[in-house]
Amino acid sequence: xxxxxxxxxxxxxxxxxxxxxxxxxxxxxxxxxxxxxxxxxxxxxxxxxxxxxxxxxxxxxxxxxxxxxxxxxxxxxxxxxxxxxxxxxxxxxxxxxxxxxxxxxxxxxxxxxxxxxxxxxxxxxxxxxxxxxxxxxxxxxxxxxxxxxxxxxxxxxxxxxxxxxxxxxxxxxxxxxxxxxxxxxxxxxxxxxxxxxxxxxxxxxxxxxxxxxxxxxxxxxxxxxxxxxxxxxxxxxxxxxxxxxxxxxxxxxxxxxxxxxxxxxxxxxxx
Numbered sequence: 001x002x003x004x005x006x007x008x009x010x011x012x013x014x015x016x017x018x019x020x021x022x023x024x025x026x027x028x029x030x031x032x033x034x035x036x037x038x039x040x041x042x043x044x045x046x047x048x049x050x051x052x053x054x055x056x057x058x059x060x061x062x063x064x065x066x067x068x069x070x071x072x073x074x075x076x077x078x079x080x081x082x083x084x085x086x087x088x089x090x091x092x093x094x095x096x097x098x099x100x101x102x103x104x105x106x107x108x109x110x111x112x113x114x115x116x117x118x119x120x121x122x123x124x125x126x127x128x129x130x131x132x133x134x135x136x137x138x139x140x141x142x143x144x145x146x147x148x149x150x151x152x153x154x155x156x157x158x159x160x161x162x163x164x165x166x167x168x169x170x171x172x173x174x175x176x177x178x179x180x181x182x183x184x185x186x187x188x189x190x191x192x193x194x195x196x197x198x199x200x201x202x203x204x205x206x207x208x209x210x211x212x213x214x215x216x217x218x219x220x221x222x223x224x225x226x227x228x229x230x231x232x233x234x235x236x237x238x239x240x241x242x243x244x245x246x247x248x249x250x251x252x253x254x255x256x257x258x259x260x261x262x263x264x265x266x267x268x269x270x271x
Contacts, residue, residue: 006038008089014098022099026162026208029194030095033201034143038086043145045082046224049073050112060118065174068120069212074111075250075264076224083110087226092141092201093268096228099203100137104231104270106260108138109250115153115221120214122153123177124184126161127227128206129168132243132251133260136162137230138206145222148196153212153221155202156193158184161209168207171242180209231267233260 012033022028053073060068077087086092087110097105108131115122127140148154158180167183170176184191193213196202204210215221235254238244251260 006035006041008034008038008086008091010091012091012095014095019099019101022203022205025157025159025192027157027192027202027204027210028099029196029200029202031197032199033092033095034199036198039145039198042082042086042224043222045080046076046112046145047222049076049080049083050114053079060116065120065123066172069115069122069172070119071114071116072111075109076112077107077110078264086224088266088268090269092226093228096139096141096203097231097269100139100228100230102137102230102232105228105268106231106233106265107268108133108227108229108260108265110224110226113223113225115212115215115223117215117218117220119153119221121177122212123172123174124158124180124209124211125170125172125176126168126207126209129171129240130242130246131206132236132238132247133206133229134234134236135230136206137233139203139228140206141226141228142202142204143224143226144196144198144200145224146219147198148221148223149217150193150195150213151216152219153215154193154196155204155210155212156191157204158209159190159192161187161189162205162207164207164209167209169240177211184209228268229260231270234258235260
């Protein structure tokens with residue numbers, strides 16, 4: 001099979017109301033972004049890579065909250081030509097660029113997030129806490145590789161929370177779960193958590209607060225994520241130790257203030 005067989009470069013008609021919803025709510029969930037055949041083909045390869053590359057083998061009872069949340073493997077596109085096709089697919093990249101209103105989308109990195117049966121919550125957090133990026137023109141595509149009901153750990157969002165400038169200084173943790181929950185409740189943000197049908201893909205902004213419940217099913221919640229940024233994104237001075245590490249791992253050789261155009265950050269789509 002080839003990438004053309006699955007239309008991963010084909011244009012997805014992103015209507016203006018989808019872009020408006022993303023800007024208003026900090027996320028949008030789109031239907032029928034990828035077909036069942038594509039999800040099976042790429043999903044099988046992603047799963048094989050996760051099983052081969054995952055290094056977390058502690059029993060669930062011995063893990064901390066972060067470790068119970070999911071198995072995490074990053075930059076799979078550099079390990080597998082099959083995964084590379086998906087991650088560098090123009091269909092998803094163009095959606096990302098149009099949502100963040102940029103002339104082009106560049107890859108920041110990918111990561112598989114597999115929540116095992118019995119896996120715990122993913123605490124409230126905002127992704128951009130980890131990213132040394134100069135602007136908020138960045139977005140995460142959350143791609144379930146199977147139908148994902150709420151009880152499997154579907155992603156949930158605090159609607160409109162990307163406009164807050166509080167609690168941006170805390171990594172994902174028990175503390176972030178409690179602190180952000182209190183902020184979300186005090187601000188009166190709606191809690192959006194729905195089942196994902198096969199083919200649904202959500203896109204959320206870097207500062208949108210989100211979480212996921214535990215996996216109460218007998219099957220793993222298999223999810224691939226791809227993080228995109230403005231083609232012209234520049235590297236900001238890291239503001240915490242996690243951003244120092246991200247700079248080293250995902251932006252190798254890039255000077256502070258320079259465009260993040262390393263060999264790990266190809267342009268995925270541009271006008």
